[in-house]
Amino acid sequence: MSTDSYKTIMDQKADIMRASVGIDYEKYTTGPLSFDYEAMLNDTGYDLDAIRDIQSRSAVGDTPLVELKNLTELVRTVSDPGKGARLFVKDEAANPSGSFKDRRASLSAFEAKKKGYPGIAAATSGNYGAAVASQAAKAGLGCIIVQEAFDSQGIAQPEIAEKTRACEAYGAEVARLSVGPELFYYFLIVLEETGYFNASLYTPYSILGIETLGYELAVQVNEREGRFPDLVIATHAGGGNVTGTARGLIKAGAADTLMVAASVDLSGLHMASDRDFNRKSFTTGHTGFSVPFSTWPDRTDVPRNAARSLRYMDRFVTVTQGEVFYMTEALAAIEGMERGPAGNTSLAAAFAIARELDREQIIVVQETEYTGAGKHPLGQLNLAKQMGIDVRRGDPRENRPGKAIVIPEHPSQITPVEMDLDRLRRSYLRKALDSLPEGETVTETDIAFLAAEIKTGETYVREAIESHERTKR
Amino acid sequence: MERAVKNTWVEIGAVILEKDQRAPNLPDDTKQVPLEMRVKGFLLHDAEIGAEAEIITPSGRTVRGTLTGINPEYTHMFGRPIPELSPIAGEIRAILRERRNAS
Numbered sequence A: 001m002s003t004d005s006y007k008t009i010m011d012q013k014a015d016i017m018r019a020s021v022g023i024d025y026e027k028y029t030t031g032p033l034s035f036d037y038e039a040m041l042n043d044t045g046y047d048l049d050a051i052r053d054i055q056s057r058s059a060v061g062d063t064p065l066v067e068l069k070n071l072t073e074l075v076r077t078v079s080d081p082g083k084g085a086r087l088f089v090k091d092e093a094a095n096p097s098g099s100f101k102d103r104r105a106s107l108s109a110f111e112a113k114k115k116g117y118p119g120i121a122a123a124t125s126g127n128y129g130a131a132v133a134s135q136a137a138k139a140g141l142g143c144i145i146v147q148e149a150f151d152s153q154g155i156a157q158p159e160i161a162e163k164t165r166a167c168e169a170y171g172a173e174v175a176r177l178s179v180g181p182e183l184f185y186y187f188l189i190v191l192e193e194t195g196y197f198n199a200s201l202y203t204p205y206s207i208l209g210i211e212t213l214g215y216e217l218a219v220q221v222n223e224r225e226g227r228f229p230d231l232v233i234a235t236h237a238g239g240g241n242v243t244g245t246a247r248g249l250i251k252a253g254a255a256d257t258l259m260v261a262a263s264v265d266l267s268g269l270h271m272a273s274d275r276d277f278n279r280k281s282f283t284t285g286h287t288g289f290s291v292p293f294s295t296w297p298d299r300t301d302v303p304r305n306a307a308r309s310l311r312y313m314d315r316f317v318t319v320t321q322g323e324v325f326y327m328t329e330a331l332a333a334i335e336g337m338e339r340g341p342a343g344n345t346s347l348a349a350a351f352a353i354a355r356e357l358d359r360e361q362i363i364v365v366q367e368t369e370y371t372g373a374g375k376h377p378l379g380q381l382n383l384a385k386q387m388g389i390d391v392r393r394g395d396p397r398e399n400r401p402g403k404a405i406v407i408p409e410h411p412s413q414i415t416p417v418e419m420d421l422d423r424l425r426r427s428y429l430r431k432a433l434d435s436l437p438e439g440e441t442v443t444e445t446d447i448a449f450l451a452a453e454i455k456t457g458e459t460y461v462r463e464a465i466e467s468h469e470r471t472k473r
Numbered sequence B: 001m002e003r004a005v006k007n008t009w010v011e012i013g014a015v016i017l018e019k020d021q022r023a024p025n026l027p028d029d030t031k032q033v034p035l036e037m038r039v040k041g042f043l044l045h046d047a048e049i050g051a052e053a054e055i056i057t058p059s060g061r062t063v064r065g066t067l068t069g070i071n072p073e074y075t076h077m078f079g080r081p082i083p084e085l086s087p088i089a090g091e092i093r094a095i096l097r098e099r100r101n102a103s
């Protein structure tokens, strides 16, 4: 272990990141707050066709679209006459490492190989680690995954333990850390020491790689049904899933399809808390990521995050832990598909949203993920009980993250809670305006940029700026 | 003391940041513990559990730390069935059966 102090390494952050990502982010700046998002994505040189080609050569993508006829029928048992939309799911578990994250990793591995990096590294505790390790294995690149994996008692979160195993199966080195945001410090040490490519979840490569998912599902529905889906729903954590999928839908021409985000409600639990770490029962797709990332995307390891979900979301809902576990059981019991927690998060939300829509309408749940030991309701609920969490059947509205996991007694009880998008947009604008450098003023370019960032008109932004200035005075 | 010979697959551990070196703005509980790291690789020399050890990782890095495990077990599992989940499959199938019988 080197004796580099925290501050010395963190001071070199910008240089280490530039060398490990190979993107000059500065040149996209267009104003004190704004930057040219589309140019940043376009300059990678990969268009949709090129990405589809790269992915097909590494066995990524082209996953089946499955109609969930029995679940749709179950929806209709709890819907008003004429209601109960058709549910479809994109079986992303069919990707090489078992999730849609292979799409993100494939382009990073391709780029790293092309630019002559000796390996790729990623700071991730989730599926993305296995995806990077799998793509690195295929490309003949070295691979290091840095995980936040265990609490101060040495207890590993079971889902992350499964990811450790999977990454090691693909021949990667896995550095496992205890709880805390300084994981990033160790990640910088690793990048500096190895000269590896940073396969960050938030580079343009990572987001462009997901566009194929939205594109494919739009084409698949259109081929089968002669029209695009009415609504696509995606589990939201860091926001790449929503961003890339929505961009792909637009590229396929499905501009009228509503984009809905779904997260597991973990309100009340602190993401950097050693104590709360093993009381979440979910490691991704939850509000502990989706709220901070949607309202301040640039909080990441790269200067400009390419995942900017507020640009694309039409609606955002949360579901409870218990509702996701219930839906996981339902999917296995009547569709014969045993799948992991992240896809089942958006499925739980889709189940309830389908009740609002007409029978002819089509909802696509845009992913499944693999399941296995640890990454499964049994492993998670056994740990929850060990941690003293009350697991019981009942009204899911009584679910309390960290205290009680309430499993619904009937499918009619599944009711997602609407996130107030207006509140999130205002929170985004507040943070953006607070970040304005001393002495700078917001330009017209900034206003247009901010409006695009939160999917509103410029008047909305101007009013928010005025009220922000009033509160400052 | 358990002892591992050179080239054995092992895990080592190290403290990356002591309590007082940690980032500002951490929750109180996290502040009270050090940031620890564990990593696996092949042992570069014979060593005992608890002793200083050096490994070569699958990516080819040489890392030094304290030997914490020899050919360490993967302990994550499914565990016992969860009584609160076990009846759900039957309940849902019954709802569908009832609907199909009614129509």
Ligand SMILES: Cc1ncc(COP(=O)(O)O)c(C=O)c1O
Residues within 6 Å of the ligand: A099, A100, A101, A126, A127, A128, A235, A236, A237, A238, A239, A240, A241, A242, A284, A285, A307, A342, A343, A367, A368, A369
């Ligand atoms: C299977 C799966 N689905 C969805 C997500 C959420 O994606 P994002 O972080 O891009 O919002 C993740 C990421 O953690 C995931 O692993």
